[in-house]
Amino acid sequence: xxxxxxxxxxxxxxxxxxxxxxxxxxxxxxxxxxxxxxxxxxxxxxxxxxxxxxxxxxxxxxxxxxxxxxxxxxxxxxxxxxxxxxxxxxxxxxxxxxxxxxxxxxxxxxxxxxxxxxxxxxxxxxxxxxxxxxxxxxxxxxxxxxxxxxxxxxxxxxxxxxxxxxxxxxxxxxxxxxxxxxxxxxxxxxxxxxxxxxxxxxxxxxxxxxxxxxxxxxxxxxxxxxxxxxxxxxxxxxxxxxxxxxxxxxxxxxxxxxxxxxxxxxxxxxxxxxxxxxxxxxxxxxxxxxxxxxxxxxxxxxxxxxxxxxxxxxxxxxxxxxxxxxxxxxxxxxxxxxxxxxxxxxxxxxxxxxxxxxxxxxxxxxxxxxxxxxxxxxxxxxxxxxxxxxxxxxxxxxxxxxxxxxxxxxxxxxxxxxxxxxxxxxxxxxxxxxxxxxxxxxxxxxxxxxxxxxxxxxxxxxxxxxxxxxxxxxxxxxxxxxxxxxxxxxxxxxxxxxxxxxxxxxxxxxxxxxxxxxxxxxxxxxxxxxxxxxxxxxxxxxxxxxxxxxxxxxxxxxxxxxxxxxxxxxxxxxxxxxxxxxxx
Numbered sequence: 138x139x140x141x142x143x144x145x146x147x148x149x150x151x152x153x154x155x156x157x158x159x160x161x162x163x164x165x166x167x168x169x170x171x172x173x174x175x176x177x178x179x180x181x182x183x184x185x186x187x188x189x190x191x192x193x194x195x196x197x198x199x200x201x202x203x204x205x206x207x208x209x210x211x212x213x214x215x216x217x218x219x220x221x222x223x224x225x226x227x228x229x230x231x232x233x234x235x236x237x238x239x240x241x242x243x244x245x246x247x248x249x250x251x252x253x254x255x256x257x258x259x260x261x262x263x264x265x266x267x268x269x270x271x272x273x274x275x276x277x278x279x280x281x282x283x284x285x286x287x288x289x290x291x292x293x294x295x296x297x298x299x300x301x302x303x304x305x306x307x308x309x310x311x312x313x314x315x316x317x318x319x320x321x322x323x324x325x326x327x328x329x330x331x332x333x334x335x336x337x338x339x340x341x342x343x344x345x346x347x348x349x350x351x352x353x354x355x356x357x358x359x360x361x362x363x364x365x366x367x368x369x370x371x372x373x374x375x376x377x378x379x380x381x382x383x384x385x386x387x388x389x390x391x392x393x394x395x396x397x398x399x400x401x402x403x404x405x406x407x408x409x410x411x412x413x414x415x416x417x418x419x420x421x422x423x424x425x426x427x428x429x430x431x432x433x434x435x436x437x438x439x440x441x442x443x444x445x446x447x448x449x450x451x452x453x454x455x456x457x458x459x460x461x462x463x464x465x466x467x468x469x470x471x472x473x474x475x476x477x478x479x480x481x482x483x484x485x486x487x488x489x490x491x492x493x494x495x496x497x498x499x500x501x502x503x504x505x506x507x508x509x510x511x512x513x514x515x516x517x518x519x520x521x522x523x524x525x526x527x528x529x530x531x532x533x534x535x536x537x538x539x540x541x542x543x544x545x546x547x548x549x550x551x552x553x554x555x556x557x558x559x560x561x562x563x564x565x566x567x568x569x570x571x572x573x574x575x576x577x578x579x580x581x582x583x584x585x586x587x588x589x590x591x592x593x594x595x596x597x598x599x600x601x602x603x604x605x606x607x608x609x610x611x612x613x614x615x616x617x618x619x620x621x622x623x624x625x626x627x628x629x630x631x632x633x634x635x636x637x638x639x640x641x642x643x644x645x646x647x648x649x650x651x652x653x654x655x656x657x658x659x660x661x662x663x664x665x666x667x668x669x670x671x672x673x674x675x676x677x678x679x680x681x682x683x684x685x686x687x688x689x690x691x692x693x694x695x696x697x698x699x700x701x702x703x704x705x706x707x708x709x710x711x712x713x714x715x716x717x718x719x720x721x
Contacts, residue, residue: 182650183708185720190214191697191708192544193229193626195717196322197221200313201546202719209305211546211554212240212298218544219295219558220314220371223573224364225322227564228331229542229626232370232382233391233575234560235290237432238298239419239610241619243551248430248612249301252415253294254603255287255578260403263586265579265598273584281337283395283402285566285577287604291558292379294414301416302552311375318368318572321361327715329358337567343394344569367572383409387571394570422497424450425643428614431555434491437483438557438609441632444475446639447502448509454644459655460672462679468640469660469685470509472633473518476662479632481520484595485603491595495523514684518662540564541608541626545699547706547720553619553699557608557626578604609635613643621649623698625711630666633659634694642700649698649709657692664688 183189190201201218205211215238223231230236238251264271266279279285299307324332332338332348332355339345339353347364349355356362373381381387388409395402420433422443429446431439448471457464483491495501501523508515541559559576560566566577581604586597596605607629613621621642625634634657641652656671665685667673669692677687696711697718708718 180650180654180710180712182648183718183720184705185708186705187549187721188547189699189706189708189718189720190218190544190546191699191710191716191718192218192222193542193695193697193714193716194222194225194325195715196225196317197544198717198719201544202721203313204305204310205546205548206721207305209548210302210550211548211552212238212302213305213310214546214548215544215554215556216295216299216303216310217313218546219291219556220311221317222542222544222558224314224317224367225325226328226542227574228328229540229560230558231560231573232291232374233289233565233573234558235287235576235578236294236556236558237436237606237608237610238294238554238556239431239612240298240302241553241612241614242302246617248419248421250417250419250432251294251298252417252432252435252603253290253297254435254606255290255576256408256412257287257579257582257598257600257602257604258402258404258408259600260405261579261598261600263598265582266584276580279580279584280562280577281567282400283398283404283566283568284400285579286395286402286404286568286575287578288404288408288412289391289576290412290414292374292382293412296379297414297416307378308375311371315368315371315375318364318371321363324356324358324360324362325715326358329355331563332356335564338564341567341569344564344567344574347569347572364572370571370573383412390570391575394568395575398568420493420497422447423499424639427620427643428617429611429639430614431609431611433486433493434483434605435485435603436606436608437479438607438632438635439611440483440493440496441475441479441607442609442611442636442639443497444478444502444505445471445632445636447497447499448474448506449640451503451506452509454640455646459641459645459647460676462676462683465658465665465667465673465676465680466514466683466685467509468637468658469665470515471506472636472660473515473662474505474508474521475632476629476660477518477520478523480662482523482595484605488599488602489595492524498523512683514665514680516684516686541628541631541695543610543624543626543695543697545622545624545697547619547622547699547701551618553612553622553701555610555612555622555624557610557624557631559606559608559626581605607631611635611639613639619701621698621700623649623696625697626695627693629661630657630659630692630694633657633661633666634692634696638696638698649700649707651709653694653696653698653709653711657694666690666692668692
């Protein structure tokens with residue numbers, strides 16, 4: 138597909154308005170959204186004939202690329218890249234957290250998904266984040282302590298995927314991260330910015346000793362940071378498999394660190410020993426003749442993206458130029474409808490029956506999309522009733538935070554991968570042990586287990602349960618073969634970032650780099666959000682006249698994508714972050 142002249146003009150204006158590299162004022166709204174990008178850079182589309190790796194940090198991309206050049210699979214590349222991300226982008230993901238991986242197998246001609254989402258400890262109870270009066274605790278009192286830590290799942294998921302779809306030896310995949318941990322890596326502008334702006338991390342002695350200089354200042358950009366403790370942890374797992382993490386000395390140190398916090402948690406050795414990753418069937422749906430597949434529950438992300446697209450399919454999105462009032466209006470209204478359903482119906486499918494098939498029924502989405510008026514915003518959408526039953530669940534009030542990472546890979550054998558990975562809030566729980574941070578994923582559960590009417594919330598805390606997520610790793614198929622691999626960090630805004638990118642590629646004919654750079658927009662069933670510092674700000678008056686409650690905000694996506702065509706692969710990275718696409 139080719140970009141229309143109108144779309145090209147608007148896109149050029151949008152890109153021209155983006156700040157230059159590292160030029161954004163430190164006084165922007167980073168205190169409101171700690172994962173806001175430290176700047177944006179003009180990026181060029183990357184092309185390669187056979188394979189490609191895209192990750193959020195150049196060192197991680199290089200590690201994945203090394204495995205692909207050695208003949209490794211996309212799973213091998215993802216594991217090597219993820220372990221390096223833990224080291225160089227510790228604010229976003231790591232072995233103390235979890236991930237969702239979506240993999241297309243060329244040999245089998247099918248997609249499988251691997252769920253390594255964290256689980257609640259066996260001692261967890263539904264009133265975990267309520268005060269003595271039964272009211273939700275402020276988020277700041279819930280997030281930075283031992284009670285926020287869920288059972289890490291990442292290494293079990295990576296091990297499962299490697300056993301089924303890896304090619305290179307497990308231990309080989311750890312070597313790039315071990316080398317960097319031993320020899321050191323340069324602190325990036327983004328990592329320095331986030332360290333300097335974080336007030337809670339320095340209060341944890343183990344974390345402060347690693348992330349900050351003796352005088353308490355954040356390590357400067359370019360400082361060579363070494364992590365011998367993490368290197369030792371990786372060596373143990375490289376030699377002993379994931380069991381070395383979930384049993385023995387590492388597990389005991391994790392539990393001890395959680396219990397030693399001033400607000401201790403209830404993670405137990407039995408929780409770690411008993412953790413299991415899951416292989417799940419993908420959630421799939423159609424749009425404009427393409428098939429889109431992603432992670433199913435406990436992720437709400439791909440369901441919501443597919444709902445938005447299904448609701449938009451009846452409208453001529455290709456005729457609404459990117460950056461136009463019409464494009465923002467229809468996109469935001471579809472987001473309202475999808476988020477309304479998401480907040481009631483989606484949770485861990487091992488605990489709650491999630492009506493996925495009914496939520497993605499084309500007739501249901503057609504009817505939901507028909508609620509969009511061409512000239513007026515609905516402001517707040519009500520949930521639908523996909524199974525023609527009275528609503529029996531309460532509304533979720535989880536506050537999903539934006540610290541996450543995303544990577545994509547395509548190998549020379551035709552396999553493809555999209556993986557989103559997280560420790561939840563910026564620097565997770567701030568608890569640092571054995572060279573890595575532990576997640577605060579428990580705060581992705583609803584803080585209340587009942588709504589004001591007494592209805593149980595699907596995403597309530599229960600022992601062993603996985604919290605709902607918005608992570609949206611997707612693979613788009615054309616004629617049964619991978620065409621677009623995409624995903625993003627960004628908390629609940631991930632859904633809008635990914636849906637925007639899909640529309641940009643499939644409807645507006647943009648290449649993946651231009652689609653990633655396109656200004657962000659959308660609604661999470663509250664305000665209509667427009668990315669600060671972009672031409673979308675100028676649309677606010679027109680949207681407000683249509684009834685949209687408009688919010689101008691930083692929208693720090695981290696979209697990474699690959700488009701696979703007859704002439705090879707094209708990779709794109711989000712200019713708001715430090716990612717790199719590389720191939721051969």
